[in-house]
Amino acid sequence: MLILTCPCCGVTAEETEFHGGGEAHIKRYGPGSSDDEFHGYLFEKVNPKGVHFERWRHANGCGKWFHAARCTVTLEVFGTYSAQTTEPPQDIKDKISAKRPGWSWREFA
Amino acid sequence: MSESVSALGGASHEGFVRAEDMGLRAMITLRGDLASAKLRKAVKGATGLDMPEQRRIAVADDRSVAWMSPDELLILGPYSEAGTLRETLEKGLAGEHALVADVSDARALLRVSGGTGVREVIAKLCPVDMAAEAFGPGQFRRTRMAQIPAAIWMPDEQSVQVICFRSVAEYAFNLLRNAAAPGSETGLFI
Numbered sequence: 001m002l003i004l005t006c007p008c009c010g011v012t013a014e015e016t017e018f019h020g021g022g023e024a025h026i027k028r029y030g031p032g033s034s035d036d037e038f039h040g041y042l043f044e045k046v047n048p049k050g051v052h053f054e055r056w057r058h059a060n061g062c063g064k065w066f067h068a069a070r071c072t073v074t075l076e077v078f079g080t081y082s083a084q085t086t087e088p089p090q091d092i093k094d095k096i097s098a099k100r101p102g103w104s105w106r107e108f109a
Numbered sequence: 110m111s112e113s114v115s116a117l118g119g120a121s122h123e124g125f126v127r128a129e130d131m132g133l134r135a136m137i138t139l140r141g142d143l144a145s146a147k148l149r150k151a152v153k154g155a156t157g158l159d160m161p162e163q164r165r166i167a168v169a170d171d172r173s174v175a176w177m178s179p180d181e182l183l184i185l186g187p188y189s190e191a192g193t194l195r196e197t198l199e200k201g202l203a204g205e206h207a208l209v210a211d212v213s214d215a216r217a218l219l220r221v222s223g224g225t226g227v228r229e230v231i232a233k234l235c236p237v238d239m240a241a242e243a244f245g246p247g248q249f250r251r252t253r254m255a256q257i258p259a260a261i262w263m264p265d266e267q268s269v270q271v272i273c274f275r276s277v278a279e280y281a282f283n284l285l286r287n288a289a290a291p292g293s294e295t296g297l298f299i
């Protein structure tokens with residue numbers, strides 16, 4: 001069971017109180033971008049085995065969006081953090097490094 | 110004028126605890142900056158209550174202020190005073206970036222009461238730790254109740270109040286009634 005803590009209201013609950021919002025930190029391409037860029041934005045998800053970053057919404061709680069860093073193999077959650085950021089904060093990256101030395105995900109490590 | 114009625118007309122059911130429709134209640138949604146002095150003053154002016162802390166509910170007499178999210182409160186009062194509550198809040202918030210909406214008729218208020226068994230009724234339906242150390246009077250929790258969103262709080266150790274959307278009030282009532290069916294006691298929290 002995946003257990004998340006919402007950083008917006010502090011509630012810790014299992015995943016059915018939340019709703020997954022897909023991969024985190026995706027760079028969006030719109031008008032003016034190339035076909036390749038738009039294709040990449042729409043379809044090229046990393047879907048890793050191991051460290052992963054996702055968006056979640058506390059759908060049945062406070063209603064807010066947030067980010068979660070977790071392991072797709074063990075369901076261990078390394079941490080949750082604000083939705084208002086374009087990259088994982090350093091303290092979250094440090095927590096992952098402590099448990100999964102040498103990890104990388106997209107351009108982050 | 111039409112006569113307002115609650116979703117289930119005051120229905121009640123006796124199981125190992127009692128489940129009932131609590132009738133009509135004024136419910137005002139207030140969204141805004143909860144740290145704003147003006148907003149706090151407006152809430153105090155309308156209800157006499159101070160801003161509740163995160164995930165808590167402030168209660169006095171027939172009014173309550175519940176913390177719904179980092180930028181949202183739910184203000185409860187007597188149904189007949191919904192209009193007055195809304196107007197008082199709007200006046201107090203004039204010029205402030207905030208939203209006041211009367212949602213009284215969009216919600217239903219239910220209750221389970223009559224013993225510590227109320228904790229297990231909720232535990233059967235919601236992903237919430239209902240042990241006394243984890244949840245109790247003063248706290249306010251928005252969560253999932255079976256397949257619907259709901260908010261719960263305990264006015265005292267023997268009862269739990271539940272707010273859900275009015276359109277699913279019957280579903281919610283039947284959930285509570287079923288979870289309180291005689292013979293289905295687990296005794297988990299006794």
Ligand SMILES: [Zn+2]
Pocket residue numbers: 006007008009010011058061062063064
């Ligand atoms: Zn939350």
